[in-house]
Amino acid sequence: MRLVPNVLRGTGALLALQLVARPALAQAAEAVASTGPAASDFQRMLLWFLLGTLALVILLIGLLTATLVVRLRPQLRRLYELPTVRPTWSGRVLGLAVGDATLVRGEVRDExxxxxxxxxxxxxxxxxxxxxxxxxxxxxxxxxxxxxxxxTQAGQLQGAEYAAEMQQAALLVSADADDSNKLTTYAALTAAADLSSGKSLFTTNCAPCHGMNGEGKVGPNLTDEYWLHGGEINHVYKTIKFGVQGKGMVAWKGKLSGKQILQVSSYVLSLQGTKPAGAKEPQGEKEAPAKPVAKL
Structure with missing residues (x-):
């Protein structure tokens, strides 16, 4: 029976290790929380190491407990058979350890x-x-x-929770030029060099859909006064940068720089009123002509 004291000593050592590991685990978690998003990799590795150690300790305690129950099963069986033990709640719990599932299954009288x-x-x-x-x-x-x-209405129902989450998400939306819900405040470029660069970019990337002169092919005509998504310089900029989902207009963000997109937008506005041959029929809503920009 020397196994029992050894097992008990091992269990006590593991419990002591767990008690020692818990404060360190808590300190590591507080350190990571205090540093916020800038937590160092070392602190994260330490936290995961301590979590893994704690899980291993719990697993070993479970294995030692199971081993102890298996080794002491004959003695537990004799204890369970005592008339004063078996009917009690603790006796039924003990019965689970010796293979009697009456506590869970119940008694079947078959009457x-x-x-x-x-x-x-x-x-x-x-x-x-x-x-x-x-x-x-x-x-x-x-x-x-x-x-x-x-x-008590202490908690939010699904509708209120959804509204709160949407409100929080709106606060996280970027308010800079990369926010598709916020228009920029650019003015159309008028320098000949910028319009020349815009024409070159238009010919390479936009002409296959809008035509060499903006007369429109698959895409709409860009030379009339009708616009599907706005004809002001910042609306044109937004359409080119973010595209139009489901309408064939791809997003050029990441393919063209911000200055290049502004150059193309300015060149598109310079096409207003040019009336090229074979122009596509108007689409969208009519808008007042934009402020004139220099023509090439």
Whole structure:
């Protein structure tokens, strides 16, 4: 029986290690939380190491406990068979360790009642304890849920929670030029060099859909006064930069720089009123002509 003291000593050592590891784990978590997003890789590695150590300690304690139960099963069986132990709650818990699942399964009496219908007999058996305990747990949960969300209104229902999350998400949206919901405040470029660069970029990237002269092919005509997504310089800039999802207009963000997009936008506005041959029919809504820009 020297195994039992050794197992107990091993279990005590593991428990002591767990108690020592918990403060260190808490300190590591606080360090990571205090540094915020700029937490160092070393602190993160230390945190994961301590979490892994704690998980390993818990696993070893479970294995040692299972080994101890297996080794002491004959003694536990004799203890369980005592008349003063078996009927008690602790005795039923002990029964699980020795293979008696009465605590979970319940007792089956198989006593027939006097009900007999169409050859069907009814036994007088209680519901399994595991089922009853689960049912009681759902009642407690329902009372807590009703009290928390409906009576005290301490928690948010789905609709309110969704609205709050959307409001928080709106605060995280960038307010700079990369925000597709915010228009820029650029003015159209008028320098000949900028318009020449814009024409070159237009010919390379835009002409396959809009035509060499902006007369429109797959894409709309860019020389008339009608616009699908706005004809002001910043609306044109936004359309080119972010594209139009589901309409064939790709986003040029990341392919062209901000200055190049502004050059193309300015060149597109310089095409206003040029009336090229074979121009496509108007699309969109009519807008007042933009401020004139230099023509090439």
């Amino acid at each position: 027939l009642l006097d009900h007999d219908y169409d050859g069907i007999h009814e036994f007088d058996n209680d519901l399994p304890p595991w089922w009853k305990y689960s049912f009681y747990a759902t009642i407690v949960f329902a009372i807590g849920y009703l009290s928390y969300f409906h009576l």
